[in-house]
Amino acid sequence: MLESVRDTHPLVYKHFSSLPEGEEHLGRVIELDRYWEHIRNEPPADAILPGQSLPPGVTISGEYEIVYAGGTLGLLHAAVMAERYGHKILVIDRHVSGESTRDWNISRGELDTLQETRLFTAEEIELFIVRKYRTGWVEFFCDEQKQKRLYMDNVLDCAVDADKLLGAAKDIVLAEERCSVLDRTTFLRCYRFADHLVLEAAGPDGELLYVKTQLLLDVMGILSPIAMQLNRGRSQTHVCPTVGTVSSGFDGVDYEVGEILASTEDADTSTGSGRQFIWEGFPASGNEYITYLFFYDAVDSDNDKSLLGLFEAYFKKLPDYKKLSDDFRIHRPVFGIIPAYSHGGYKREREIADDRILLLGDAASLGSPLTFCGFGSMVRNLPRLTAALDHALGTDSLCRTDLEKISAYEPNVASMSNLMKYMCYDARTDTPGFVNELMNEVMIVLDELPPRYRQSMFRDEMRLDDFVNVLLKVAWRYPKVLQATYDKLGIDGSMSFLKNLAGWALSGAGKK
Numbered sequence: 001m002l003e004s005v006r007d008t009h010p011l012v013y014k015h016f017s018s019l020p021e022g023e024e025h026l027g028r029v030i031e032l033d034r035y036w037e038h039i040r041n042e043p044p045a046d047a048i049l050p051g052q053s054l055p056p057g058v059t060i061s062g063e064y065e066i067v068y069a070g071g072t073l074g075l076l077h078a079a080v081m082a083e084r085y086g087h088k089i090l091v092i093d094r095h096v097s098g099e100s101t102r103d104w105n106i107s108r109g110e111l112d113t114l115q116e117t118r119l120f121t122a123e124e125i126e127l128f129i130v131r132k133y134r135t136g137w138v139e140f141f142c143d144e145q146k147q148k149r150l151y152m153d154n155v156l157d158c159a160v161d162a163d164k165l166l167g168a169a170k171d172i173v174l175a176e177e178r179c180s181v182l183d184r185t186t187f188l189r190c191y192r193f194a195d196h197l198v199l200e201a202a203g204p205d206g207e208l209l210y211v212k213t214q215l216l217l218d219v220m221g222i223l224s225p226i227a228m229q230l231n232r233g234r235s236q237t238h239v240c241p242t243v244g245t246v247s248s249g250f251d252g253v254d255y256e257v258g259e260i261l262a263s264t265e266d267a268d269t270s271t272g273s274g275r276q277f278i279w280e281g282f283p284a285s286g287n288e289y290i291t292y293l294f295f296y297d298a299v300d301s302d303n304d305k306s307l308l309g310l311f312e313a314y315f316k317k318l319p320d321y322k323k324l325s326d327d328f329r330i331h332r333p334v335f336g337i338i339p340a341y342s343h344g345g346y347k348r349e350r351e352i353a354d355d356r357i358l359l360l361g362d363a364a365s366l367g368s369p370l371t372f373c374g375f376g377s378m379v380r381n382l383p384r385l386t387a388a389l390d391h392a393l394g395t396d397s398l399c400r401t402d403l404e405k406i407s408a409y410e411p412n413v414a415s416m417s418n419l420m421k422y423m424c425y426d427a428r429t430d431t432p433g434f435v436n437e438l439m440n441e442v443m444i445v446l447d448e449l450p451p452r453y454r455q456s457m458f459r460d461e462m463r464l465d466d467f468v469n470v471l472l473k474v475a476w477r478y479p480k481v482l483q484a485t486y487d488k489l490g491i492d493g494s495m496s497f498l499k500n501l502a503g504w505a506l507s508g509a510g511k512k
């Protein structure tokens with residue numbers, strides 16, 4: 001596989017070849033990039049089929065109350081449903097459940113929500129945190145005289161060892177004798193009957209496996225074929241392709257400070273309508289340091305949004321962001337396509353459930369379209385999501401209209417998609433410095449306001465009155481944003497913005 005990218009992506013070839021599991025990592029990157037084929041060409045075949053289509057004579061190898069397809073965030077949810085609520089559960093994963101292609105940052109306050117689920121004690125949570133930062137900052141490239149570095153405390157300031165946390169959740173599931181976890185087992189489709197589902201999966205050697213379940217939780221991330229079917233091939237409106245590495249050997253990095261967002265240049269116009277690259281730098285365990293490169297984009301833009309292409313740009317540009325010493329060493333790559341959905345109206349518009357099927361995590365795409373903290377979204381909502389699902393199972397309320405109420409949809413978070421649209425650079429409407437200039441003005445405004453404004457915006461906890469206050473102050477300081485609103489959002493987009501705000505006001509979300 002590495003040979004196939006030697007000429008097209010020489011830097012990816014060079015750096016991935018130096019990793020012991022380079023081939024395997026590249027395979028995962030290419031697997032995720034298949035998403036673009038589904039978007040451009042054809043969505044995957046339907047994954048929910050009527051019961052009559054079940055091949056005759058199949059052997060049902062097990063019976064469960066809940067089957068989770070996807071063992072990343074799915075494991076956290078499964079652990080609560082198994083241990084606290086006592087359900088009989090099966091978790092399947094195409095790869096090895098609990099081993100993620102990413103690491104996570106979150107604030108301690110958010111992480112403490114896990115105590116409410118009774119999964120972990122405060123002391124156990126402490127063990128998942130590999131580093132805590134003194135502070136963090138956000139800064140956008142622009143004229144040095146005007147550039148504002150905005151500092152914020154208690155935002156994404158805990159680096160979490162994702163595999164350790166998920167491993168502990170997996171152990172909790174496996175400790176319940178009635179529950180099982182099957183790795184290297186791929187969900188293929190499910191057959192729906194009036195009072196149950198039969199799931200068809202392929203085991204490690206391709207052998208077919210059939211299990212019966214009351215409920216299927218789809219936690220398969222951005223590649224979920226169920227999300228594509230329910231949303232007619234358009235499961236996301238926007239995306240944030242993200243790549244990076246866990247490395248060591250940088251000169252001059254501060255291991256006590258998180259670089260939450262940092263841009264180092266104007267928009268790149270080498271492909272399609274252009275991309276505004278943004279960096280993140282997070283100290284991790286020991287001398288490890290995580291750097292990410294990403295950009296916000298509409299799912300149907302004409303840009304190269306492949307992770308492979310982005311990795312090539314990452315390796316080329318990394319020395320402009322951080323000084324590499326002679327000891328620079330890559331430990332492993334981190335990557336993914338983070339999904340977002342812009343809801344056009346007053347409330348959730350994306351399909352996240354069907355009879356006996358519920359989507360969670362990135363498959364549901366209800367995380368913040370601005371901060372893209374899907375892990376944070378799951379953690380914040382976990383007590384509510386698990387308690388509600390237990391109730392639904394107990395009362396046999398498993399039809400679509402019951403299940404879709406159990407969602408991580410938060411109107412205040414959904415409204416952030418409107419801000420995200422300003423971050424999607426478009427050469428047809430924007431000057432190359434537009435995103436940086438606008439965001440620098442937002443940083444100046446936030447700097448003049450009390451710290452809770454910046455903290456709540458970056459922790460997905462914003463209040464409506466605070467949000468409107470920020471918008472008005474930015475428009476006052478930077479009137480060009482009004483023309484940009486017309487150019488980038490248009491009449492329809494502006495109407496959606498207003499409807500989102502109205503939905504937020506009516507919901508009362510974010511009131512403290």
Ligand SMILES: Cc1cc2nc3c(=O)[nH]c(=O)nc-3n(C[C@H](O)[C@H](O)[C@H](O)COP(=O)(O)OP(=O)(O)OC[C@H]3O[C@@H](n4cnc5c(N)ncnc54)[C@H](O)[C@@H]3O)c2cc1C
Nearest residue numbers: 070072073094104105187220221336361362373374375376
């Ligand atoms: C590089 C990067 C850094 C991030 N950092 C942060 C952060 O600091 N803080 C934060 O809050 N969020 C962060 N996020 C977002 C967060 O990682 C995601 O929201 C989260 O991983 C979503 O989890 P998920 O389980 O829904 O989907 P995924 O993580 O995509 O996992 C899907 C799982 O389903 C399995 N699967 C897929 N298809 C099948 C199939 N057909 N059958 C069986 N199994 C299948 C996969 O193997 C995988 O294990 C980051 C994302 C990326 C890409």
